[in-house]
Amino acid sequence: MPNAPISDNFRSLLYRKFNIITEVEIVRYDHDFTLIQDIVTKHKQNIFADKDKFLIIHDDTDYYLPNCPYGTSMFNLIKIFTELDIPYSKILLLTNHVGIKKELEYLIPPTELHHNFPTIIDNSIMFHVNNSLSVSESNVSDLDVQEITHHAICMMGCKRIHRNILFNFFKQRHLFKKIATSYNSREPNAS
Amino acid sequence: MHHRVQITPFTRINEHWVFDNRVDSSPSEPYKDTLITDGVDHRLYTNIVNSPSNWYKHIAIDIVTESTFNYPYPQITEKTLRPILCNRMFMIVGPSGSLAWLHSKGFRTFVPFINEDYDSIQNPTDRIITITSEIKRLCELPITTIKSAMMDYADTLTHNFNLLKNMESIELDELEEML
Numbered sequence: 001m002p003n004a005p006i007s008d009n010f011r012s013l014l015y016r017k018f019n020i021i022t023e024v025e026i027v028r029y030d031h032d033f034t035l036i037q038d039i040v041t042k043h044k045q046n047i048f049a050d051k052d053k054f055l056i057i058h059d060d061t062d063y064y065l066p067n068c069p070y071g072t073s074m075f076n077l078i079k080i081f082t083e084l085d086i087p088y089s090k091i092l093l094l095t096n097h098v099g100i101k102k103e104l105e106y107l108i109p110p111t112e113l114h115h116n117f118p119t120i121i122d123n124s125i126m127f128h129v130n131n132s133l134s135v136s137e138s139n140v141s142d143l144d145v146q147e148i149t150h151h152a153i154c155m156m157g158c159k160r161i162h163r164n165i166l167f168n169f170f171k172q173r174h175l176f177k178k179i180a181t182s183y184n185s186r187e188p189n190a191s
Numbered sequence: 192m193h194h195r196v197q198i199t200p201f202t203r204i205n206e207h208w209v210f211d212n213r214v215d216s217s218p219s220e221p222y223k224d225t226l227i228t229d230g231v232d233h234r235l236y237t238n239i240v241n242s243p244s245n246w247y248k249h250i251a252i253d254i255v256t257e258s259t260f261n262y263p264y265p266q267i268t269e270k271t272l273r274p275i276l277c278n279r280m281f282m283i284v285g286p287s288g289s290l291a292w293l294h295s296k297g298f299r300t301f302v303p304f305i306n307e308d309y310d311s312i313q314n315p316t317d318r319i320i321t322i323t324s325e326i327k328r329l330c331e332l333p334i335t336t337i338k339s340a341m342m343d344y345a346d347t348l349t350h351n352f353n354l355l356k357n358m359e360s361i362e363l364d365e366l367e368e369m370l
Contacts, residue, residue: 009363017370061259061266097264098292121366125296126359130269135355138276143345144248145338150226151330152252161216162260162284162319168215169323176224178330180250185223 004057006094007132010124018053018092021045026073027060033076040080053092053119059128062097070103078107091118098122151178159184211316226250247277251337252305254326257285261315265292275355278348280305280341284322287313297354299347304340305329 004025006014014020021043029035040054062071081088088108093100100122105113126132154170156163167183170176226246253274259266265288274281280301283289290300290310300307306325312318329337341348 007359009359010366013363013366013370061262064263096266096268098266099264119370121369124362124366125267125272126362128269131272132359134269135272135276135359138356140352141248141278143278143341143348145251145341147248148251148334148338148341150250151332151334151337152254152326153227153247153250154254154256155227156256159218160256160258160260162315163256164216164218165214165319166254166256166284166323167219167222168217169326171219172215173327173330175326175330179254179326180224180226180246182223182227183219184221185227 004055005059005129006057006127007129009132010094010127014055014092014094017051018055019049019051020055020092021052021090023055023057025057025059026077030060030063030073033080036077037080037084040084040086044084044086048087048090052090054086054090055092055094058093058095058097058100070106074100074103074107078104087116088112088118089116093118093120093122094124094127095120095122096125096128150180153180154182156181156183213316214319247279251280251341252329253277253279253281255281255283255285257283257289259286260284260319262286265289267292272355275351278352280344280348282307282322282325283310284319287311287318296358298351301340301344301347304344 004023006023022039024036024039026036029039043054045052056077058073062073064071077091078088081091088104093104101120104118104120108117121127126135154166156167163183167181170179170181226249255270255274257266257270258268263286265286267289271281271283271285271289271293275298282305287310290307293300306321306328309318309321309325312321
């Protein structure tokens with residue numbers, strides 16, 4: 001069942017604190033939320049224990065319609081729990097969206113806010129296994145400036161508007177000699 | 192039955208904001224500087240740290256372009272951790288409040304050498320114009336000045352590295368207490 005990219009230490013703590021019913025990584029399913037609904041439906045129980053939680057991992061970009069105070073992932077997630085009549089408090093949301101609570105406050109009925117609200121963990125940098133592993137594997141390096149030849153580096157993966165602007169700025173200002181740059185150069189799925 | 196919203200993968204928050212002719216957001220062709228070694232996955236900074244060529248040692252400042260820019264939350268990913276692990280100064284081309292979030296976690300940044308006013312600017316176009324202005328200013332400095340600044344911030348770089356190495360333990364303790 002554990003399949004989300006959570007560090008072993010974080011997973012261990014969460015499983016010790018709660019009875020994790022299942023793990024759902026939103027980015028795997030955000031092209032079709034009926035898949036999440038199917039997973040949650042499969043694990044629905046008539047009665048939940050206090051510590052039962054659906055562990056929802058939300059660490060990728062959400063989609064926000066203009067002037068809408070919540071993302072479509074959170075909208076759909078709450079709708080799924082509403083439709084299936086599962087308490088929102090069964091959600092354990094692990095996210096790198098610092099301050100996402102306000103979105104859920106929009107989406108959950110006011111009468112439910114105080115006694116039926118998801119548990120949110122939004123203040124962690126290290127819960128993601130990639131971050132955790134990479135930090136643990138890195139070694140201290142000397143602060144040696146002798147070999148510095150460039151002012152800066154800018155490595156950009158897949159195309160985004162802010163990266164277009166930055167790249168065009170470097171190009172128009174002839175900054176490539178001072179800023180070692182790459183953009184969308186080899187990883188079509190890079191984030 | 193509630194209506195469920197299905198958004199195509201091509202609809203991103205970032206794509207509805209730049210219709211401002213103060214910046215050029217037109218798409219570009221792929222590009223890679225020869226300094227950046229082929230075969231290195233940019234996303235995995237451990238590869239950079241441990242790369243045989245170790246080309247990261249040739250630069251002083253990492254201009255980190257986070258996954259998002261016009262976004263309601265700071266979203267710190269592995270991209271921002273990379274310069275911290277490599278003892279390099281950095282700027283974050285990301286959501287407003289990204290540096291403030293790092294400060295709240297105990298990390299230090301590079302004021303006054305780098306003007307970090309951009310971090311508190313909410314308007315995305317204004318923010319990226321402030322960022323590019325600062326990049327331009329930094330690039331006009333002699334490389335000796337850049338090197339000297341790195342030495343001036345040696346304590347900050349070491350502090351950040353050590354803090355990041357301990358961050359998982361710190362966060363687990365906080366979470367243990369919170370839950």
